[in-house]
Amino acid sequence: MNTELALENERLEIKLLLQAIFLKYGFDFRDYTSTHIKRRLDNRLGLSDLANFGQMQHRLIHDEAFFNELLLDLSINVTEMFRDPWFYNKIRNEVIPHLQTYPFIKVWHAGCSAGQEVYSMCIVLEEEGMKSRTQIYATDFNELILEKARAGIYPIEVIRDYTANYQQAGGKRSFSDYYSAQYEHVIINQELKEKVLFSSHNLVTDGVFGEMNIIFCRNVLIYFNKDLQNKVLKLFYDTLCPGGFLCLGSKESLKFTDLTDDFEVVAEREKIYRKKRRT
Amino acid sequence: MSKRQKTIASGQYQAVVMGVSAGGLLALSKILPELDADYPLPVLIVQHMRPDSDGFLWQHLDKLSRVIVKEAEDKEAIQPKTVYIAPPNYHLLVEPNRTLALSAEERVNYSRPSIDVLFETAAEVYQQGLIGVILTGANSDGTMGLKKIKHYAGLAIVQSPDSAEYDIMPCSAIASVAVDHIVPLAKLGHFLNAIAFGSLHG
Numbered sequence: 001m002n003t004e005l006a007l008e009n010e011r012l013e014i015k016l017l018l019q020a021i022f023l024k025y026g027f028d029f030r031d032y033t034s035t036h037i038k039r040r041l042d043n044r045l046g047l048s049d050l051a052n053f054g055q056m057q058h059r060l061i062h063d064e065a066f067f068n069e070l071l072l073d074l075s076i077n078v079t080e081m082f083r084d085p086w087f088y089n090k091i092r093n094e095v096i097p098h099l100q101t102y103p104f105i106k107v108w109h110a111g112c113s114a115g116q117e118v119y120s121m122c123i124v125l126e127e128e129g130m131k132s133r134t135q136i137y138a139t140d141f142n143e144l145i146l147e148k149a150r151a152g153i154y155p156i157e158v159i160r161d162y163t164a165n166y167q168q169a170g171g172k173r174s175f176s177d178y179y180s181a182q183y184e185h186v187i188i189n190q191e192l193k194e195k196v197l198f199s200s201h202n203l204v205t206d207g208v209f210g211e212m213n214i215i216f217c218r219n220v221l222i223y224f225n226k227d228l229q230n231k232v233l234k235l236f237y238d239t240l241c242p243g244g245f246l247c248l249g250s251k252e253s254l255k256f257t258d259l260t261d262d263f264e265v266v267a268e269r270e271k272i273y274r275k276k277r278r279t
Numbered sequence: 280m281s282k283r284q285k286t287i288a289s290g291q292y293q294a295v296v297m298g299v300s301a302g303g304l305l306a307l308s309k310i311l312p313e314l315d316a317d318y319p320l321p322v323l324i325v326q327h328m329r330p331d332s333d334g335f336l337w338q339h340l341d342k343l344s345r346v347i348v349k350e351a352e353d354k355e356a357i358q359p360k361t362v363y364i365a366p367p368n369y370h371l372l373v374e375p376n377r378t379l380a381l382s383a384e385e386r387v388n389y390s391r392p393s394i395d396v397l398f399e400t401a402a403e404v405y406q407q408g409l410i411g412v413i414l415t416g417a418n419s420d421g422t423m424g425l426k427k428i429k430h431y432a433g434l435a436i437v438q439s440p441d442s443a444e445y446d447i448m449p450c451s452a453i454a455s456v457a458v459d460h461i462v463p464l465a466k467l468g469h470f471l472n473a474i475a476f477g478s479l480h481g
Binding site: 003004007011033035036039040075076078079119209222223225226229250251252253256 | 352353354366368369372373374375380382383384386396400403406429430432445
Protein backbone atom coordinates (compact mmCIF):
# COMPACT_ATOMS: atom_id res chain seq x y z
CA MET A 1 0.00 0.00 0.00
CA ASN A 2 1.23 3.48 -0.84
CA THR A 3 0.71 5.19 2.51
CA GLU A 4 1.61 8.63 1.24
CA LEU A 5 -1.04 8.51 -1.48
CA ALA A 6 -3.62 7.09 0.93
CA LEU A 7 -3.00 9.99 3.32
CA GLU A 8 -3.24 12.51 0.50
CA ASN A 9 -6.55 11.06 -0.63
CA GLU A 10 -7.85 11.08 2.90
CA ARG A 11 -6.95 14.76 3.30
CA LEU A 12 -8.86 15.48 0.10
CA GLU A 13 -11.90 13.60 1.41
CA ILE A 14 -11.81 15.58 4.65
CA LYS A 15 -11.58 18.84 2.73
CA LEU A 16 -14.65 17.89 0.70
CA LEU A 17 -16.50 16.80 3.82
CA LEU A 18 -15.88 20.16 5.52
CA GLN A 19 -17.03 21.90 2.35
CA ALA A 20 -20.20 19.79 2.41
CA ILE A 21 -20.87 20.74 6.06
CA PHE A 22 -20.45 24.41 5.20
CA LEU A 23 -22.69 24.31 2.13
CA LYS A 24 -25.40 22.20 3.71
CA TYR A 25 -25.48 23.46 7.32
CA GLY A 26 -23.51 26.73 7.33
CA PHE A 27 -20.97 25.68 9.98
CA ASP A 28 -17.49 26.55 8.79
CA PHE A 29 -14.69 24.25 10.01
CA ARG A 30 -12.49 24.80 6.98
CA ASP A 31 -10.00 26.97 8.89
CA TYR A 32 -9.77 24.77 11.97
CA THR A 33 -6.46 23.10 12.79
CA SER A 34 -6.39 20.16 10.41
CA THR A 35 -4.93 17.62 12.86
CA HIS A 36 -7.65 18.47 15.34
CA ILE A 37 -10.40 17.98 12.75
CA LYS A 38 -8.90 14.71 11.57
CA ARG A 39 -8.70 13.29 15.10
CA ARG A 40 -12.32 14.15 15.83
CA LEU A 41 -13.56 12.73 12.53
CA ASP A 42 -11.41 9.62 12.96
CA ASN A 43 -13.01 9.08 16.32
CA ARG A 44 -16.54 9.25 14.84
CA LEU A 45 -15.51 7.03 11.92
CA GLY A 46 -14.31 4.38 14.36
CA LEU A 47 -17.65 4.44 16.20
CA SER A 48 -19.68 4.24 13.00
CA ASP A 49 -20.23 1.59 10.34
CA LEU A 50 -18.75 3.87 7.69
CA ALA A 51 -15.66 2.86 5.73
CA ASN A 52 -14.21 6.28 4.91
CA PHE A 53 -14.77 10.03 4.94
CA GLY A 54 -16.37 9.91 1.50
CA GLN A 55 -19.16 7.77 2.94
CA MET A 56 -19.31 10.03 5.98
CA GLN A 57 -19.89 13.02 3.72
CA HIS A 58 -22.80 11.27 2.02
CA ARG A 59 -24.28 10.31 5.37
CA LEU A 60 -24.11 13.75 6.93
CA ILE A 61 -25.72 15.38 3.91
CA HIS A 62 -28.70 13.02 4.08
CA ASP A 63 -28.96 12.42 7.83
CA GLU A 64 -29.24 15.52 10.00
CA ALA A 65 -29.21 13.55 13.24
CA PHE A 66 -25.85 12.10 12.25
CA PHE A 67 -24.60 15.58 11.48
CA ASN A 68 -25.68 16.82 14.91
CA GLU A 69 -23.67 14.06 16.53
CA LEU A 70 -20.67 15.05 14.44
CA LEU A 71 -21.16 18.68 15.44
CA LEU A 72 -20.76 17.66 19.07
CA ASP A 73 -17.58 15.77 18.19
CA LEU A 74 -16.13 18.81 16.50
CA SER A 75 -16.44 21.07 19.51
CA ILE A 76 -14.23 20.47 22.54
CA ASN A 77 -16.30 20.61 25.68
CA VAL A 78 -13.70 19.70 28.25
CA THR A 79 -13.62 22.34 30.95
CA GLU A 80 -14.22 22.86 34.67
CA MET A 81 -15.37 25.51 37.07
CA PHE A 82 -12.49 27.79 38.10
CA ARG A 83 -10.21 26.03 35.63
CA ASP A 84 -6.68 27.32 36.29
CA PRO A 85 -7.47 28.80 39.73
CA TRP A 86 -4.52 31.20 39.52
CA PHE A 87 -6.26 32.81 36.54
CA TYR A 88 -9.35 33.63 38.63
CA ASN A 89 -7.14 35.00 41.39
CA LYS A 90 -5.68 37.41 38.90
CA ILE A 91 -9.16 38.38 37.66
CA ARG A 92 -10.26 39.08 41.24
CA ASN A 93 -7.18 41.03 42.26
CA GLU A 94 -6.15 42.90 39.11
CA VAL A 95 -9.10 43.09 36.73
CA ILE A 96 -12.10 43.51 39.04
CA PRO A 97 -10.75 46.79 40.53
CA HIS A 98 -10.78 48.28 37.01
CA LEU A 99 -14.25 46.95 36.27
CA GLN A 100 -15.47 48.43 39.57
CA THR A 101 -14.93 51.92 38.14
CA TYR A 102 -17.74 51.45 35.59
CA PRO A 103 -21.41 52.02 36.51
CA PHE A 104 -22.37 48.97 34.40
CA ILE A 105 -20.33 46.27 32.67
CA LYS A 106 -20.89 43.77 29.88
CA VAL A 107 -19.10 40.42 29.91
CA TRP A 108 -18.83 38.03 26.94
CA HIS A 109 -17.95 34.37 27.26
CA ALA A 110 -17.19 33.37 23.66
CA GLY A 111 -17.32 29.60 23.17
CA CYS A 112 -18.94 29.07 26.57
CA SER A 113 -19.32 25.28 26.24
CA ALA A 114 -21.46 23.82 29.07
CA GLY A 115 -21.21 27.00 31.13
CA GLN A 116 -18.67 26.05 33.82
CA GLU A 117 -16.47 29.08 33.27
CA VAL A 118 -19.51 31.36 32.90
CA TYR A 119 -20.81 30.39 36.34
CA SER A 120 -17.30 30.73 37.78
CA MET A 121 -17.25 34.36 36.69
CA CYS A 122 -20.80 34.86 38.01
CA ILE A 123 -19.56 33.75 41.42
CA VAL A 124 -16.60 36.14 41.31
CA LEU A 125 -18.87 39.05 40.33
CA GLU A 126 -21.35 38.12 43.06
CA GLU A 127 -18.65 37.98 45.72
CA GLU A 128 -17.14 41.27 44.56
CA GLY A 129 -20.53 42.98 44.79
CA MET A 130 -20.83 43.59 41.07
CA LYS A 131 -23.56 41.23 40.00
CA SER A 132 -26.36 43.80 40.04
CA ARG A 133 -24.60 46.01 37.51
CA THR A 134 -23.46 43.31 35.11
CA GLN A 135 -24.86 41.70 31.96
CA ILE A 136 -23.19 38.47 30.88
CA TYR A 137 -23.47 37.11 27.34
CA ALA A 138 -22.51 33.47 26.95
CA THR A 139 -22.33 32.16 23.40
CA ASP A 140 -21.51 28.95 21.61
CA PHE A 141 -22.19 27.67 18.10
CA ASN A 142 -23.62 24.43 19.40
CA GLU A 143 -27.29 24.54 20.48
CA LEU A 144 -27.12 21.27 22.38
CA ILE A 145 -24.23 22.53 24.47
CA LEU A 146 -26.04 25.83 25.08
CA GLU A 147 -28.99 23.86 26.44
CA LYS A 148 -26.65 22.18 28.91
CA ALA A 149 -25.13 25.51 29.84
CA ARG A 150 -28.57 27.02 30.50
CA ALA A 151 -29.51 24.05 32.68
CA GLY A 152 -26.31 24.31 34.73
CA ILE A 153 -26.46 20.68 35.81
CA TYR A 154 -23.19 18.88 36.43
CA PRO A 155 -22.34 15.35 37.62
CA ILE A 156 -21.71 15.19 41.34
CA GLU A 157 -18.30 13.52 40.89
CA VAL A 158 -16.76 16.71 39.57
CA ILE A 159 -17.83 18.87 42.50
CA ARG A 160 -14.85 17.92 44.64
CA ASP A 161 -12.46 19.21 41.97
CA TYR A 162 -14.56 22.30 41.38
CA THR A 163 -14.60 23.01 45.13
CA ALA A 164 -10.82 22.69 45.37
CA ASN A 165 -10.45 25.03 42.38
CA TYR A 166 -12.86 27.52 43.94
CA GLN A 167 -10.90 27.60 47.17
CA GLN A 168 -7.55 27.99 45.38
CA ALA A 169 -9.09 30.75 43.27
CA GLY A 170 -9.68 32.87 46.37
CA GLY A 171 -13.34 31.96 46.92
CA LYS A 172 -14.83 33.88 49.84
CA ARG A 173 -17.73 31.65 50.84
CA SER A 174 -18.57 27.99 50.87
CA PHE A 175 -18.78 26.63 47.33
CA SER A 176 -21.90 24.67 48.28
CA ASP A 177 -23.75 28.01 48.61
CA TYR A 178 -23.96 28.09 44.84
CA TYR A 179 -25.57 24.78 43.97
CA SER A 180 -27.99 22.22 45.29
CA ALA A 181 -27.33 18.50 45.07
CA GLN A 182 -29.94 16.10 43.71
CA TYR A 183 -29.07 12.43 43.51
CA GLU A 184 -26.19 12.09 41.04
CA HIS A 185 -26.14 15.74 40.00
CA VAL A 186 -25.77 19.26 41.24
CA ILE A 187 -27.71 22.16 39.84
CA ILE A 188 -26.42 25.72 39.81
CA ASN A 189 -28.62 28.11 41.81
CA GLN A 190 -31.11 30.19 39.88
CA GLU A 191 -29.84 33.47 41.40
CA LEU A 192 -26.48 32.86 39.77
CA LYS A 193 -28.05 32.49 36.35
CA GLU A 194 -30.07 35.72 36.51
CA LYS A 195 -27.59 37.92 34.73
CA VAL A 196 -26.59 35.47 32.01
CA LEU A 197 -28.01 35.51 28.51
CA PHE A 198 -27.11 32.32 26.65
CA SER A 199 -27.33 32.57 22.90
CA SER A 200 -26.08 31.06 19.69
CA HIS A 201 -23.11 32.78 18.08
CA ASN A 202 -20.51 31.38 15.73
CA LEU A 203 -17.11 33.03 16.02
CA VAL A 204 -16.20 31.96 12.50
CA THR A 205 -19.21 33.31 10.66
CA ASP A 206 -20.96 35.85 12.95
CA GLY A 207 -19.97 39.42 13.78
CA VAL A 208 -19.97 42.01 16.57
CA PHE A 209 -23.16 42.14 18.66
CA GLY A 210 -22.39 44.74 21.31
CA GLU A 211 -19.66 46.63 23.13
CA MET A 212 -18.03 44.57 25.86
CA ASN A 213 -15.85 45.44 28.87
CA ILE A 214 -14.30 41.97 29.10
CA ILE A 215 -14.19 38.91 26.86
CA PHE A 216 -13.36 35.39 27.94
CA CYS A 217 -12.33 33.01 25.15
CA ARG A 218 -10.19 30.32 26.70
CA ASN A 219 -8.96 27.27 24.83
CA VAL A 220 -10.95 28.01 21.70
CA LEU A 221 -8.38 29.70 19.48
CA ILE A 222 -5.97 26.74 19.65
CA TYR A 223 -8.34 24.84 17.36
CA PHE A 224 -8.17 27.56 14.68
CA ASN A 225 -5.47 28.09 12.08
CA LYS A 226 -3.52 31.36 12.07
CA ASP A 227 -5.76 33.17 9.59
CA LEU A 228 -8.87 32.34 11.54
CA GLN A 229 -7.17 33.26 14.83
CA ASN A 230 -6.41 36.69 13.42
CA LYS A 231 -9.94 37.11 12.13
CA VAL A 232 -11.50 36.21 15.50
CA LEU A 233 -9.04 38.39 17.44
CA LYS A 234 -10.03 41.31 15.18
CA LEU A 235 -13.66 40.60 16.08
CA PHE A 236 -12.74 40.74 19.78
CA TYR A 237 -10.80 43.96 19.25
CA ASP A 238 -13.77 45.57 17.53
CA THR A 239 -16.10 44.35 20.28
CA LEU A 240 -14.10 45.62 23.26
CA CYS A 241 -14.44 49.12 24.61
CA PRO A 242 -11.15 51.05 24.89
CA GLY A 243 -9.32 49.60 27.89
CA GLY A 244 -11.46 46.45 27.73
CA PHE A 245 -9.98 43.11 28.79
CA LEU A 246 -9.37 39.96 26.74
CA CYS A 247 -8.71 36.65 28.50
CA LEU A 248 -7.26 33.70 26.58
CA GLY A 249 -6.36 30.12 27.53
CA SER A 250 -3.11 29.55 29.42
CA LYS A 251 -1.28 28.35 26.28
CA GLU A 252 -2.83 30.84 23.90
CA SER A 253 -1.17 34.16 23.20
CA LEU A 254 -1.34 37.30 21.11
CA LYS A 255 2.33 36.82 20.32
CA PHE A 256 2.85 36.19 16.58
CA THR A 257 -0.69 37.43 15.74
CA ASP A 258 -1.75 40.55 13.81
CA LEU A 259 -3.20 42.07 16.99
CA THR A 260 -0.12 41.88 19.19
CA ASP A 261 0.47 45.69 19.09
CA ASP A 262 -3.17 46.55 19.76
CA PHE A 263 -3.23 45.11 23.26
CA GLU A 264 -1.08 45.52 26.35
CA VAL A 265 -0.22 42.57 28.54
CA VAL A 266 -1.90 42.66 31.95
CA ALA A 267 -0.75 39.23 33.14
CA GLU A 268 1.60 37.08 31.07
CA ARG A 269 1.05 33.71 32.71
CA GLU A 270 -2.71 34.18 33.01
CA LYS A 271 -2.97 35.47 29.42
CA ILE A 272 -4.94 38.58 30.31
CA TYR A 273 -4.69 41.45 27.82
CA ARG A 274 -6.12 44.94 27.60
CA LYS A 275 -7.17 46.83 24.50
CA LYS A 276 -4.99 49.92 24.08
CA ARG A 277 -6.70 53.28 24.10
CA ARG A 278 -6.10 55.19 20.91
CA THR A 279 -3.50 57.95 21.41
CA MET B 280 21.17 -4.51 20.20
CA SER B 281 19.36 -4.41 16.90
CA LYS B 282 16.53 -6.79 16.21
CA ARG B 283 16.42 -6.20 12.49
CA GLN B 284 18.90 -5.09 9.91
CA LYS B 285 18.36 -1.55 8.76
CA THR B 286 20.82 0.75 7.10
CA ILE B 287 20.53 4.33 8.21
CA ALA B 288 21.75 7.17 6.03
CA SER B 289 22.24 10.80 6.97
CA GLY B 290 19.29 12.92 5.95
CA GLN B 291 16.87 10.02 6.09
CA TYR B 292 15.32 11.22 9.34
CA GLN B 293 13.55 14.49 9.89
CA ALA B 294 12.33 14.40 13.47
CA VAL B 295 12.45 12.55 16.78
CA VAL B 296 9.45 12.03 19.07
CA MET B 297 9.97 10.83 22.63
CA GLY B 298 7.49 9.56 25.19
CA VAL B 299 8.28 9.27 28.88
CA SER B 300 6.39 9.00 32.14
CA ALA B 301 7.49 8.03 35.67
CA GLY B 302 11.27 8.32 35.98
CA GLY B 303 11.42 10.84 33.16
CA LEU B 304 13.37 13.60 34.87
CA LEU B 305 16.36 11.33 35.37
CA ALA B 306 16.18 9.75 31.90
CA LEU B 307 15.82 13.05 30.05
CA SER B 308 18.58 14.63 32.19
CA LYS B 309 20.85 11.86 30.95
CA ILE B 310 19.84 11.82 27.25
CA LEU B 311 19.29 15.45 26.25
CA PRO B 312 22.67 16.83 27.47
CA GLU B 313 24.35 14.24 25.24
CA LEU B 314 22.71 15.53 22.08
CA ASP B 315 25.21 17.34 19.87
CA ALA B 316 25.02 21.16 19.80
CA ASP B 317 24.34 20.89 16.05
CA TYR B 318 21.80 18.13 16.42
CA PRO B 319 20.13 18.28 13.00
CA LEU B 320 16.64 17.11 14.00
CA PRO B 321 13.84 18.59 16.08
CA VAL B 322 12.96 16.53 19.17
CA LEU B 323 9.34 16.55 20.39
CA ILE B 324 8.72 15.18 23.88
CA VAL B 325 5.68 14.20 25.88
CA GLN B 326 6.51 13.79 29.56
CA HIS B 327 3.49 12.94 31.70
CA MET B 328 3.11 15.52 34.46
CA ARG B 329 0.63 17.07 36.82
CA PRO B 330 -1.76 19.59 35.23
CA ASP B 331 -0.49 22.38 37.47
CA SER B 332 3.23 21.77 36.90
CA ASP B 333 5.35 24.84 36.36
CA GLY B 334 8.13 25.23 33.80
CA PHE B 335 10.77 23.55 35.94
CA LEU B 336 11.31 20.56 33.66
CA TRP B 337 12.14 22.34 30.42
CA GLN B 338 14.09 25.10 32.19
CA HIS B 339 16.17 22.52 34.03
CA LEU B 340 16.81 20.49 30.87
CA ASP B 341 17.64 23.63 28.89
CA LYS B 342 20.35 24.51 31.42
CA LEU B 343 21.89 21.04 31.11
CA SER B 344 21.74 20.78 27.32
CA ARG B 345 23.62 22.16 24.34
CA VAL B 346 20.53 22.13 22.13
CA ILE B 347 17.68 24.54 22.92
CA VAL B 348 15.02 23.06 25.22
CA LYS B 349 11.70 24.92 25.40
CA GLU B 350 8.01 24.46 26.08
CA ALA B 351 6.05 23.74 22.89
CA GLU B 352 3.85 26.65 21.78
CA ASP B 353 0.71 26.54 19.68
CA LYS B 354 1.27 27.19 15.90
CA GLU B 355 5.05 27.29 16.38
CA ALA B 356 7.18 26.23 13.38
CA ILE B 357 9.23 23.12 14.15
CA GLN B 358 12.99 23.82 14.04
CA PRO B 359 16.05 21.55 14.12
CA LYS B 360 18.49 21.70 17.06
CA THR B 361 15.49 22.28 19.29
CA VAL B 362 13.74 20.17 21.89
CA TYR B 363 10.04 20.88 22.46
CA ILE B 364 8.35 19.70 25.66
CA ALA B 365 4.54 19.41 25.69
CA PRO B 366 3.00 21.83 28.22
CA PRO B 367 1.13 20.35 31.20
CA ASN B 368 -2.59 19.68 30.61
CA TYR B 369 -2.41 20.01 26.80
CA HIS B 370 -1.93 17.43 24.07
CA LEU B 371 0.88 18.18 21.63
CA LEU B 372 0.18 17.48 17.95
CA VAL B 373 2.07 17.89 14.69
CA GLU B 374 0.32 19.62 11.78
CA PRO B 375 0.87 18.63 8.12
CA ASN B 376 2.59 21.99 7.54
CA ARG B 377 5.14 21.02 10.22
CA THR B 378 3.97 23.35 12.91
CA LEU B 379 2.97 22.43 16.45
CA ALA B 380 -0.60 22.45 17.69
CA LEU B 381 -1.97 22.15 21.22
CA SER B 382 -5.28 20.68 22.24
CA ALA B 383 -7.24 20.60 25.49
CA GLU B 384 -9.46 17.72 24.38
CA GLU B 385 -10.19 14.66 26.52
CA ARG B 386 -7.41 12.68 28.18
CA VAL B 387 -6.06 9.72 26.20
CA ASN B 388 -4.80 6.76 28.26
CA TYR B 389 -5.74 8.86 31.31
CA SER B 390 -3.09 11.31 30.16
CA ARG B 391 -2.96 14.85 28.84
CA PRO B 392 -0.52 15.28 27.23
CA SER B 393 -0.66 11.81 25.74
CA ILE B 394 2.29 10.13 24.03
CA ASP B 395 0.00 8.32 21.57
CA VAL B 396 -1.50 11.62 20.37
CA LEU B 397 1.94 13.09 19.62
CA PHE B 398 3.30 9.91 18.01
CA GLU B 399 0.23 9.29 15.82
CA THR B 400 0.05 12.83 14.45
CA ALA B 401 3.83 13.01 13.92
CA ALA B 402 3.85 9.62 12.17
CA GLU B 403 1.41 10.81 9.52
CA VAL B 404 3.45 13.93 8.83
CA TYR B 405 7.02 12.58 8.88
CA GLN B 406 6.24 8.96 7.93
CA GLN B 407 9.52 7.08 7.25
CA GLY B 408 11.42 10.18 8.37
CA LEU B 409 10.33 9.80 11.99
CA ILE B 410 12.19 8.25 14.92
CA GLY B 411 10.03 7.26 17.88
CA VAL B 412 11.54 6.66 21.32
CA ILE B 413 9.77 5.15 24.32
CA LEU B 414 11.44 5.67 27.68
CA THR B 415 10.76 4.78 31.32
CA GLY B 416 7.17 4.83 32.58
CA ALA B 417 4.55 2.98 34.60
CA ASN B 418 1.73 2.75 32.04
CA SER B 419 1.32 1.80 28.39
CA ASP B 420 0.75 5.19 26.74
CA GLY B 421 2.88 5.39 23.59
CA THR B 422 2.53 1.77 22.48
CA MET B 423 -0.22 2.53 19.93
CA GLY B 424 1.70 5.54 18.71
CA LEU B 425 4.89 3.57 18.23
CA LYS B 426 2.91 1.00 16.26
CA LYS B 427 1.69 3.79 13.99
CA ILE B 428 5.26 5.01 13.47
CA LYS B 429 6.20 1.51 12.30
CA HIS B 430 3.13 1.43 10.04
CA TYR B 431 4.54 4.44 8.22
CA ALA B 432 8.00 2.80 8.07
CA GLY B 433 9.58 5.02 10.70
CA LEU B 434 12.16 3.85 13.24
CA ALA B 435 11.10 2.49 16.64
CA ILE B 436 13.51 2.72 19.57
CA VAL B 437 12.81 1.66 23.16
CA GLN B 438 14.87 2.17 26.30
CA SER B 439 15.99 -1.25 27.52
CA PRO B 440 13.67 -2.27 30.38
CA ASP B 441 16.55 -3.18 32.70
CA SER B 442 17.91 0.37 32.38
CA ALA B 443 14.51 1.96 33.00
CA GLU B 444 13.43 3.26 36.40
CA TYR B 445 9.94 1.95 35.56
CA ASP B 446 9.88 -0.79 32.93
CA ILE B 447 6.13 -1.07 32.22
CA MET B 448 6.11 1.41 29.35
CA PRO B 449 9.17 0.00 27.55
CA CYS B 450 7.93 -3.58 28.09
CA SER B 451 4.49 -2.72 26.74
CA ALA B 452 6.02 -1.23 23.59
CA ILE B 453 8.36 -4.17 23.06
CA ALA B 454 5.53 -6.66 23.56
CA SER B 455 3.31 -5.24 20.83
CA VAL B 456 5.55 -3.44 18.34
CA ALA B 457 8.31 -4.73 16.04
CA VAL B 458 10.88 -2.48 17.68
CA ASP B 459 14.06 -1.72 15.70
CA HIS B 460 16.41 -0.99 18.58
CA ILE B 461 16.39 -1.62 22.31
CA VAL B 462 19.02 0.65 23.85
CA PRO B 463 20.23 1.09 27.43
CA LEU B 464 19.80 4.57 28.92
CA ALA B 465 23.56 5.15 29.13
CA LYS B 466 23.90 4.80 25.35
CA LEU B 467 20.70 6.46 24.14
CA GLY B 468 22.06 10.00 23.69
CA HIS B 469 25.02 8.77 21.69
CA PHE B 470 22.76 6.46 19.71
CA LEU B 471 20.42 9.32 18.73
CA ASN B 472 23.43 11.41 17.64
CA ALA B 473 24.75 8.57 15.52
CA ILE B 474 21.41 8.02 13.76
CA ALA B 475 20.86 11.70 13.10
CA PHE B 476 24.33 12.18 11.67
CA GLY B 477 24.11 8.99 9.67
CA SER B 478 27.13 7.28 11.15
CA LEU B 479 25.19 4.29 12.40
CA HIS B 480 24.39 1.21 10.45
CA GLY B 481 21.78 -0.57 12.40
